[in-house]
Amino acid sequence: MTRRPRLLSVAALVALQAPAFIAAAQMMRYDGQQVVRIPDASARLITQLDAAGLDIWTHRPTPGLPLDVRVTPQQKAALDAEGIAYEIMIEDVQAAVDAERGDGQNIAGDWFSDYRSTAEVSAYIDQLVALRPDIASRIELGDSLQGRDISGIRISGPGNDKPAFLINGCQHAREWVAVMTPMYIADQLIRQYQVDPEITSLVNRVEFFIVPIVNPDGYEYSRTSDRFWRKNRRGGYGVDLNRNWSVGWGGSGSSGNQNSEIYRGTAPFSEPETQRLRDFIDANPNIDAHIDFHSYSQLILQPWSYTETLPPDHAEFNALGSDMADAIHDVHNEVYEHGPGGRILYIASGTAPDWSYGERDAIGFTIELRDTGQYGFVLPRSQIVPTGEENLAGVLVMAEHIAPDIFMTVEADALFWGQVSDVRTFNAPPGEEVFFYWTRFGEGSTFIPGLGVTLGLDSPVLGGSEIADASGLATFSVRPPNRRGALVIWIQSAVAGDTSNVLVTQIN
Ligand code: 0X9
Ligand code: ZN
Numbered sequence: 001m002t003r004r005p006r007l008l009s010v011a012a013l014v015a016l017q018a019p020a021f022i023a024a025a026q027m028m029r030y031d032g033q034q035v036v037r038i039p040d041a042s043a044r045l046i047t048q049l050d051a052a053g054l055d056i057w058t059h060r061p062t063p064g065l066p067l068d069v070r071v072t073p074q075q076k077a078a079l080d081a082e083g084i085a086y087e088i089m090i091e092d093v094q095a096a097v098d099a100e101r102g103d104g105q106n107i108a109g110d111w112f113s114d115y116r117s118t119a120e121v122s123a124y125i126d127q128l129v130a131l132r133p134d135i136a137s138r139i140e141l142g143d144s145l146q147g148r149d150i151s152g153i154r155i156s157g158p159g160n161d162k163p164a165f166l167i168n169g170c171q172h173a174r175e176w177v178a179v180m181t182p183m184y185i186a187d188q189l190i191r192q193y194q195v196d197p198e199i200t201s202l203v204n205r206v207e208f209f210i211v212p213i214v215n216p217d218g219y220e221y222s223r224t225s226d227r228f229w230r231k232n233r234r235g236g237y238g239v240d241l242n243r244n245w246s247v248g249w250g251g252s253g254s255s256g257n258q259n260s261e262i263y264r265g266t267a268p269f270s271e272p273e274t275q276r277l278r279d280f281i282d283a284n285p286n287i288d289a290h291i292d293f294h295s296y297s298q299l300i301l302q303p304w305s306y307t308e309t310l311p312p313d314h315a316e317f318n319a320l321g322s323d324m325a326d327a328i329h330d331v332h333n334e335v336y337e338h339g340p341g342g343r344i345l346y347i348a349s350g351t352a353p354d355w356s357y358g359e360r361d362a363i364g365f366t367i368e369l370r371d372t373g374q375y376g377f378v379l380p381r382s383q384i385v386p387t388g389e390e391n392l393a394g395v396l397v398m399a400e401h402i403a404p405d406i407f408m409t410v411e412a413d414a415l416f417w418g419q420v421s422d423v424r425t426f427n428a429p430p431g432e433e434v435f436f437y438w439t440r441f442g443e444g445s446t447f448i449p450g451l452g453v454t455l456g457l458d459s460p461v462l463g464g465s466e467i468a469d470a471s472g473l474a475t476f477s478v479r480p481p482n483r484r485g486a487l488v489i490w491i492q493s494a495v496a497g498d499t500s501n502v503l504v505t506q507i508n
Pocket of ligand 1: 057058172175242294295296301304305306340341342343345346347348351366368
């Protein structure tokens with residue numbers, strides 16, 4: 001028996017390409033199509049499939065890692081004829097699309113029970129701002145190619161000069177859960193502010209910028225015409241926005257062919273959408289962290305994407321990636337692998353996070369959201385909230401990383417009943433008024449509206465305030481009142497926007 005060479009004829013595949021049938025409603029249909037997973041696709045086969053215009057859903061040329069591709073019955077027969085082994089991931093693509101859309105009506109009630117249009121996302125941003133105008137405002141990055149607004153939301157508690165965190169979604173049109181996840185994060189940062197102590201503290205310490213839809217033209221096209229559209233709408237063929245950034249632009253894992261799903265465009269930043277996001281990052285040089293959300297595969301991709309070479313900060317990124325994966329796993333037991341994108345996924349040149357890291361020295365990660373291929377891009381609506389919940393946990397870990405908690409420390413001399421002793425606060429902002437609190441009760445959480453901070457104390461008593469000196473030291477005189485009550489007291493100091501550690505000390 002002779003073994004056929006595993007080389008697919010590009011001509012055969014192109015000839016077999018069946019133009020998708022356009023229904024009366026102008027929504028493309030995928031009757032008879034399937035998504036198959038080729039377990040060990042070679043880099044060469046992937047290039048051939050891409051050149052033949054096949055719709056590669058996720059590509060992993062590393063031996064042993066799977067490649068998912070959407071095929072017509074004819075294309076599947078061509079794979080069979082070439083002896084290429086595969087497993088069927090989605091039996092009936094049209095049925096999956098129909099199930100995702102339900103009866104075409106939005107489910108009433110919770111906003112996160114269904115995928116939302118650009119207009120609905122925009123209106124919800126306004127609703128969130130209206131809930132908390134003290135910490136939230138709308139941001140506008142400018143227009144897309146077809147003149148749609150690229151909008152977002154800024155969320156931060158009182159105070160200035162904070163590290164900023166940019167979270168964006170939907171460079172790729174068909175990755176719908178990558179719109180809903182940034183929106184879920186925005187929703188929770190606002191609704192849990194002054195409710196959840198960790199979120200309160202992080203919103204006080206970090207300036208969050210959330211831009212859910214970088215590619216509104218492609219997203220609307222995916223919603224109304226072709227569910228599996230990926231790129232922007234340049235010339236009808238489209239440019240892959242995540243191949244249009246300047247770091248590594250033109251390298252491998254991108255294509256100069258307009259019909260390729262990874263077409264890089266004519267030059268770095270040839271597209272208005274990438275220009276808008278780049279200009280926004282340039283206008284906010286305090287951006288220290290950036291997550292670019294995509295789907296699917298459940299991956300936390302650290303730099304670099306354009307090369308397998310490890311970045312100078314690899315150890316830091318790897319530790320952070322691991323902590324994020326753990327935090328995500330703790331929520332719903334979902335596994336997200338982490339590692340450098342160019343190593344654990346595939347080389348992709350001209351991506352957004354490589355630019356934020358390479359050109360702006362921010363921590364630039366890509367997160368591939370749910371799932372691992374059962375539904376792929378057509379993730380059931382019931383998974384929107386769980387995906388948001390687990391990724392909020394990952395985002396909080398990255399936020400902690402750029403804004404380490406507690407820059408102030410509080411110390412006390414030995415305290416005696418009825419006797420004056422000193423309490424000192426270090427590392428306070430020079431010239432700022434520092435407030436000193438104490439309580440007799442164990443750790444809890446109490447929000448102090450005037451300062452915008454959450455203390456780790458139950459029923460705190462304001463003990464006094466001092467102006468920090470040039471070295472950041474503030475000294476308070478304390479006299480524990482009487483001998484009754486607790487033998488220990490809890491002490492904490494605070495300035496606008498931040499607090500010290502909680503000191504638990506005994507009264508002698
Ligand atoms: O190819 C992309 O742009 C991203 N994957 S997706 O399936 N959502 O299109 C991943 C880019 C991140 N980096 C690397 N692949 N190295
Ligand atoms: Zn993507």
